[in-house]
Amino acid sequence: xxxxxxxxxxxxxxxxxxxxxxxxxxxxxxxxxxxxxxxxxxxxxxxxxxxxxxxxxxxxxxxxxxxxxxxxxxxxxxxxxxxxxxxxxxxxxxx
Amino acid sequence: xxxxxxxxxxxxxxxxxxxxxxxxxxxxxxxxxxxxxxxxxxxxxxxxxxxxxxxxxxxxxxxxxxxxxxxxxxxxxxxxxxxxxxxxxxxxxxxxxxxxxxxxxxxxxxxxxxxxxxxxxxxxxxxxxxxxxxxxxxxxxxxxxxxxxxxxxxxxxxxxxxxxxxxxxxxxxxxxxxxxxxxxxxxxxxxxxxxxxxxxxxxxxxxxxxxxxxxxxxxxxxxxxxxxxxxxxxxxxxxxxxxxxxxxxxxxxxxxxxxxxxxxxxxxxxxxxxxxxxxxxxxxxxxxxxxxxxxxxxxxxxxxxxxxxxxxxxxxxxxxxxxxxxxxxxxxxxxxxxxxxxxxxxxxxxxxxxxxxxxxxxxxxxxxxxxxxxxxxxxxxxxxxxxxxxxxxxxxxxxxxxxxxxxxxxxxxxxxxxxxxxxxxxxxxxxxxxxxxxxxxxxxxxxxxxxxxxxxxxxxxxxxxxxxxxxxxxxxxxxx
Numbered sequence: 275x276x277x278x279x280x281x282x283x284x285x286x287x288x289x290x291x292x293x294x295x296x297x298x299x300x301x302x303x304x305x306x307x308x309x310x311x312x313x314x315x316x317x318x319x320x321x322x323x324x325x326x327x328x329x330x331x332x333x334x335x336x337x338x339x340x341x342x343x344x345x346x347x348x349x350x351x352x353x354x355x356x357x358x359x360x361x362x363x364x365x366x367x368x369x
Numbered sequence: 370x371x372x373x374x375x376x377x378x379x380x381x382x383x384x385x386x387x388x389x390x391x392x393x394x395x396x397x398x399x400x401x402x403x404x405x406x407x408x409x410x411x412x413x414x415x416x417x418x419x420x421x422x423x424x425x426x427x428x429x430x431x432x433x434x435x436x437x438x439x440x441x442x443x444x445x446x447x448x449x450x451x452x453x454x455x456x457x458x459x460x461x462x463x464x465x466x467x468x469x470x471x472x473x474x475x476x477x478x479x480x481x482x483x484x485x486x487x488x489x490x491x492x493x494x495x496x497x498x499x500x501x502x503x504x505x506x507x508x509x510x511x512x513x514x515x516x517x518x519x520x521x522x523x524x525x526x527x528x529x530x531x532x533x534x535x536x537x538x539x540x541x542x543x544x545x546x547x548x549x550x551x552x553x554x555x556x557x558x559x560x561x562x563x564x565x566x567x568x569x570x571x572x573x574x575x576x577x578x579x580x581x582x583x584x585x586x587x588x589x590x591x592x593x594x595x596x597x598x599x600x601x602x603x604x605x606x607x608x609x610x611x612x613x614x615x616x617x618x619x620x621x622x623x624x625x626x627x628x629x630x631x632x633x634x635x636x637x638x639x640x641x642x643x644x645x646x647x648x649x650x651x652x653x654x655x656x657x658x659x660x661x662x663x664x665x666x667x668x669x670x671x672x673x674x675x676x677x678x679x680x681x682x683x684x685x686x687x688x689x690x691x692x693x694x695x696x697x698x699x700x701x702x703x704x705x706x707x708x709x710x711x712x713x714x715x716x717x718x719x720x721x722x723x724x725x726x727x728x729x730x731x732x733x734x735x736x737x738x739x740x741x742x743x744x745x746x747x748x749x750x751x752x753x754x755x756x757x758x759x760x761x762x763x764x765x766x767x768x769x770x771x772x773x774x775x776x777x778x779x780x781x782x783x784x785x786x787x788x789x790x791x792x793x794x795x796x797x798x799x800x801x802x803x804x805x806x807x808x809x810x811x812x813x814x815x816x817x818x819x820x821x822x823x824x825x826x827x828x829x830x831x832x833x834x835x836x837x838x839x840x841x842x843x844x845x846x847x848x849x
Contacts, residue, residue: 277728281728282724285724285727285728285731286724288727288731289682289686289711289723289724289727290686290689290704290707290708290711291708291711291712291715291720291723291724292708292709292711292712293712293720294712301720301721301724304721304782305721305724305725305728307782307783308674308721308725308782308783308786309725309728310783311670311671311674311783311786312671312674312675312725312729312738312742313671314667314668314671315668315671315672315675315738315741315742315745316737316741318665318668318745318748320741320744320745320748323744323745323747323748324744324747325740325743325744325746325747326743326744326746326747326750327573327743328559328573328603328799329559329573329750329797329798329799329800330558330559330560330605330799330823332560332603334602335602337599346466349466350466350692350693352466353463353464353465353466353693354691354692354693355690355691355693355694355696356696362691362692364691364700364703364706365700365701365702365703365705365706366702367702367703
């Protein structure tokens with residue numbers, strides 16, 4: 275299945291990655307070759323095969339519903355690009 | 370050869386101190402790393418402090434087998450107070466507020482951390498060339514790749530900058546560089562080693578493991594690294610075997626399966642010769658060689674390049690320029706902050722994989738790609754489970770090619786992906802896999818891969834150890 279530049283632009287928007295016009299065509303071509311590789315899967319019949327998500331067939335363990343984490347906000351925010359009064363700062367969203 | 374087991378004996382006998390050993394390695398790093406680029410952060414001061422503390426513990430009579438032995442961590446493991454970059458511009462300024470479980474356990478065992486090793490960006494690559502800091506070099510031939518993604522760890526062990534290093538393996542990232550650099554590397558069963566603090570690439574495939582000179586060394590390290598972790602919901606609560614004290618099981622009667630699909634077209638003739646000679650050696654020790662088939666092998670790389678990118682696109686969505694890591698300059702609005710931070714912070718290969726993964730998961734394509742790949746994943750696992758009804762271990766070359774010249778495959782992502790053709794299935798099936806040095810072709814190391822049933826690390830390490838008792842390939846080192 276080949277892919278065109280508009281589809282890649284759409285996927286890049288979904289992934290929140292800006293793609294400059296100069297890279298778009300090379301990126302489309304390279305992703306096309308990767309998808310050609312992946313498309314070899316379509317030749318095999320997988321009817322009735324149960325998908326495998328966890329290699330050990332494990333399911334999520336549950337734990338008691340109690341607080342186990344300590345407050346590390348200061349440590350975590352010390353490495354943030356911009357904070358103020360314990361909050362993360364981003365450009366204004368609502369005027 | 371620098372060996373963990375040997376150093377452990379010498380430290381215990383008082384023939385050298387951890388401080389002396391650490392100083393020697395730090396000066397060797399100073400001399401050789403500028404050329405090799407295997408290490409991206411050297412923590413000399415804290416290493417010497419940790420070494421002095423280890424010597425003190427020994428004087429107090431509190432020294433375990435790993436006490437005072439230096440190691441390096443792949444720069445994907447979070448280290449409290451020490452930059453953890455994943456070799457990405459995105460995390461070039463990231464100093465974690467906590468230690469990965471693996472880092473903590475090895476420190477608790479008394480090991481001394483010398484620093485952090487180079488790698489492919491976010492572990493996405495097979496040559497180290499996607500690193501933001503430039504590729505590590507292969508110590509056997511400095512114009513060649515060390516393999517990837519744990520290429521810095523493999524190069525550092527091969528160049529004797531350290532007796533041991535940690536690595537991670539999502540599609541071959543421990544075994545392939547171990548093969549290309551001539552060291553021993555083990556990818557444990559999925560869930561054997563905690564993933565907490567190991568920056569996630571593909572969560573259902575990622576697994577940390579040891580890289581060192583010998584199977585015995587890997588056994589010592591795995592004993593300390595492995596085990597249940599309450600903070601990793603996928604970690605296994607099976608008891609950890611005393612790997613290093615059970616390495617003498619005889620090879621007599623052990624059935625070795627040779628998958629015909631791993632010895633076919635595309636395998637370098639020099640590598641095949643070395644592998645056949647290694648298998649003959651094992652036969653002499655009493656093992657029996659059995660031809661087997663893993664009929665869905667050809668579908669492993671295609672299925673992997675859906676599952677791994679899909680999981681990566683989800684995992685890497687957390688890098689958004691808000692909480693830590695890189696943020697673009699002067700964002701116009703929130704959308705611009707996200708999209709430009711991610712454009713500028715990620716390298717080309719990482720972006721390609723995020724986009725492939727996003728495509729595979731997007732509306733209308735899920736069944737054709739992600740679900741299909743997971744179905745094939747089960748077929749591949751079933752191939753192995755059926756084979757293990759008849760054989761004890763499966764062996765193959767670790768890689769189809771020797772270390773290749775830097776730059777040779779950087780323009781062709783698919784050619785690069787196919788370098789992992791013999792290792793990827795093992796991750797899809799969640800099995801343990803080990804690579805041991807088996808000889809040389811054209812003066813470059815060749816790796817023999819051993820694959821076992823789930824949680825059969827003990828068996829793999831023991832077989833590899835028996836092989837290393839009668840061969841000396843693992844002791845060969847480049848002259849630097």
